Amino acid sequence: MTSKEQISAYRKYCRRLYNVSLRILGDVGEAEDVMQDTMLKYFSSGVRLESEAQVSSWLTKTCMHDSIDRIRRKKKTRLVSSLV
Secondary structure, three states: OOHHHHHHHHHHHHHHHHHHHHHHHOOHHHHHHHHHHHHHHHHHHOOOOOOHHHHHHHHHHHHHHHHHHHHHHHHHHHHHHHHO
8 A cells, every 4th residue: 555545545534433433432532542553553454455335344343443442451450450
């Protein structure tokens, strides 16, 4: 994927991914991090999807899973901290 293609994909999907993550996490900073991490995963994964719908679906699912994982890690950290 060329840098122009990456910029185009970022501009196209960043707002959607940010909103998905923000709805799950409820934190602006965390949502930005997850959105950027999701885009980086897509760019570095070498995934070649045939249609725009497949790209959108892959990005959205990845963003949702990463957001949920972030919540789980926070809960685990709080639990461990409260035990110490």
